[in-house]
Amino acid sequence: MKRLDTDVAIIGAGSAGLSAYRAVRNAGKRALLIEGGEHGTTCARVGCMPSKLLIAAAEAAHAAAHTAPFGVHVDGTIRIEGREVMARVKRERDRFVGFVLRSVAQMPDEDKLTGHARFVSPTVLRVDDHTEVHARSVVIATGSSPIVPEPLKALGELAIVNDDVFAWDDLPKRVAVFGPGIIGVELGQALARLGVTVRMFGKGGSLAGLGDPVIREQALGLMRESFYLDPKADVKETRRDGDEVVVRYIDLDGVAQTERFDFALVATGRKPNLDGLDLAAAGLPLDDRGVPVYDTNTLRIGDSPVFIAGDANQDLPLLHEASDEGKIAGGNAARYPDVQPGERRAPLAIVFTDPQIAQAGCRYRDLSPGTFVIGEVDFSDQGRSRVMLRNAGRLHVYAETATGRFLGAEMIAPSGEHLAHLLAWARQQELTVAQMLQMPFYHPVIEEGLRTALRDAQAKVKCAADPRDCREGPPQA
Numbered sequence: 001m002k003r004l005d006t007d008v009a010i011i012g013a014g015s016a017g018l019s020a021y022r023a024v025r026n027a028g029k030r031a032l033l034i035e036g037g038e039h040g041t042t043c044a045r046v047g048c049m050p051s052k053l054l055i056a057a058a059e060a061a062h063a064a065a066h067t068a069p070f071g072v073h074v075d076g077t078i079r080i081e082g083r084e085v086m087a088r089v090k091r092e093r094d095r096f097v098g099f100v101l102r103s104v105a106q107m108p109d110e111d112k113l114t115g116h117a118r119f120v121s122p123t124v125l126r127v128d129d130h131t132e133v134h135a136r137s138v139v140i141a142t143g144s145s146p147i148v149p150e151p152l153k154a155l156g157e158l159a160i161v162n163d164d165v166f167a168w169d170d171l172p173k174r175v176a177v178f179g180p181g182i183i184g185v186e187l188g189q190a191l192a193r194l195g196v197t198v199r200m201f202g203k204g205g206s207l208a209g210l211g212d213p214v215i216r217e218q219a220l221g222l223m224r225e226s227f228y229l230d231p232k233a234d235v236k237e238t239r240r241d242g243d244e245v246v247v248r249y250i251d252l253d254g255v256a257q258t259e260r261f262d263f264a265l266v267a268t269g270r271k272p273n274l275d276g277l278d279l280a281a282a283g284l285p286l287d288d289r290g291v292p293v294y295d296t297n298t299l300r301i302g303d304s305p306v307f308i309a310g311d312a313n314q315d316l317p318l319l320h321e322a323s324d325e326g327k328i329a330g331g332n333a334a335r336y337p338d339v340q341p342g343e344r345r346a347p348l349a350i351v352f353t354d355p356q357i358a359q360a361g362c363r364y365r366d367l368s369p370g371t372f373v374i375g376e377v378d379f380s381d382q383g384r385s386r387v388m389l390r391n392a393g394r395l396h397v398y399a400e401t402a403t404g405r406f407l408g409a410e411m412i413a414p415s416g417e418h419l420a421h422l423l424a425w426a427r428q429q430e431l432t433v434a435q436m437l438q439m440p441f442y443h444p445v446i447e448e449g450l451r452t453a454l455r456d457a458q459a460k461v462k463c464a465a466d467p468r469d470c471r472e473g474p475p476q477a
């Protein structure tokens with residue numbers, strides 16, 4: 001067996017691992033980046049980028065079919081060529097993957113190792129059966145994989161995950177989507193808008209991670225304009241019949257249905273890739289899910305010389321968080337044992353549906369009842385949104401009753417990606433709603449809708465402070 005010595009061994013060359021590698025090198029230390037699969041990252045290969053490419057095609061199809069209210073008529077049929085849609089998705093995806101592959105190719109050969117790593121001790125790794133790596137510290141950046149529930153596994157290769165969608169050469173005709181989470185609604189709505197018959201089945205009533213019941217209800221209605229969606233589905237049976245998936249379920253009207261699909265797209269959540277790492281050999285403290293117990297500011301696992309970043313720690317499975325965590329973990333691993341807290345940003349999450357679903361700052365479910373007010377805007381009557389016929393959605397902003405401090409927001413809103421950025425920036429600056437209202441607002445823009453919600457929150461904060469300022473009774477939390 002070959003032996004390699006390094007300062008920091010990084011397991012996984014995804015977005016978190018690559019960021020950790022750069023941080024170690026910037027600290028002037030040796031790094032060894034170990035990758036067991038294909039280089040290119042989940043985000044570029046089968047995540048953020050190909051999903052947004054598919055969504056872009058769906059938006060083009062939707063826009064083409066909805067010009068008539070403007071008095072603009074596209075005569076003839078709108079033809080969606082599945083093969084061309086998928087060819088563009090894959091061509092552009094390969095371009096993004098190519099950028100990653102080029103940056104990996106530019107790394108010195110002695111910094112890279114191919115194979116699956118597992119722990120022998122906290123600082124010794126075995127990579128396949130060819131190399132033993134001795135490091136001063138280790139970063140786990142192994143990412144996550146889809147969870148496939150037991151009954152769906154019986155469908156064999158007809159139970160597909162996001163990776164399989166982006167390998168299609170053509171669009172299928174009918175897809176049953178299991179899981180109305182973020183992946184489910186993004187891909188489900190895109191496929192529906194591209195002419196695929198989509199039925200989406202959930203469990204427990206959750207939708208795209210939304211905690212605010214009013215926003216969730218609004219999102220449910222808007223998603224249902226594109227496809228059948230039951231977030232609390234009563235699925236009686238899923239089975240395979242030849243090349244088809246048969247789903248027997250009770251529909252939203254209480255009627256028993258049996259439908260046939262080309263595939264079951266499984267989007268029921270993801271789990272960290274930790275199984276093959278032999279964490280027990282490293283003696284790392286684990287929680288009841290088997291995930292290492294670590295400090296979210298330093299990313300250090302217990303008192304060990306091991307750090308964990310990105311989807312592997314199951315905290316904030318988002319691209320920008322994976323990059324930030326890789327940088328913090330890599331920096332600390334390089335300086336080990338001088339471990340310091342890294343800078344974390346205000347929470348921000350965007351789901352690329354239409355309208356977009358987004359959260360900024362504190363989530364509704366994390367707020368203490370009775371301590372905050374909700375400012376609201378309904379986009380159905382919002383000026384700029386109406387002009388563009390994108391007037392659907394709702395935004396809730398949460399402000400601390402006692403201080404007027406902006407806490408967070410949840411929304412399904414036109415241009416939600418931009419509103420959510422403004423709100424996350426305001427949260428990171430710890431602004432009050434009054435300070436946010438001092439910022440410029442142009443006319444006519446969708447941000448004027450945000451101003452309406454902020455004014456509503458401000459009025460409620462004032463009313464809570466002095467009942468003489470109340471316009472419509474006491475504030476609601």
Ligand SMILES: Cc1cc2nc3c(=O)[nH]c(=O)nc-3n(C[C@H](O)[C@H](O)[C@H](O)COP(=O)(O)OP(=O)(O)OC[C@H]3O[C@@H](n4cnc5c(N)ncnc54)[C@H](O)[C@@H]3O)c2cc1C
Pocket residue numbers: 011012013014015016017034035036037038039041042043046047048049051115116117118141142143144162183273276277309310311312316317318319320322
């Ligand atoms: C369909 C989809 C859409 C998404 N869209 C968005 C989006 O729009 N915006 C957003 O912010 N986020 C999005 N995400 C989430 C984002 O892609 C992830 O948060 C991010 O890619 C995680 O990066 P990572 O470095 O932790 O993991 P990865 O990029 O998966 O890297 C982990 C690497 O570790 C390797 N590995 C695993 N085990 C071992 C081992 N034992 N030894 C050696 N190597 C190993 C793997 O082969 C892999 O290359 C999406 C995810 C999916 C699935």
Ligand SMILES: NC(=O)c1ccc[n+]([C@@H]2O[C@H](COP(=O)([O-])OP(=O)(O)OC[C@H]3O[C@@H](n4cnc5c(N)ncnc54)[C@H](O)[C@@H]3O)[C@@H](O)[C@H]2O)c1
Pocket residue numbers: 149178179180181182183184186201202203204205206207208209267268269270316317318349350351352
């Ligand atoms: N735009 C983005 O930023 C983006 C896009 C895609 C994915 N992601 C990341 O990837 C992560 C994983 O996404 P995901 O959608 O797989 O997970 P998720 O946790 O968001 O959603 C899983 C959904 O599946 C449901 N579910 C669980 N078991 C089920 C069953 N047996 N039958 C039917 N439904 C079931 C859950 O109730 C939930 O609604 C996200 O949390 C997100 O961080 C981000």
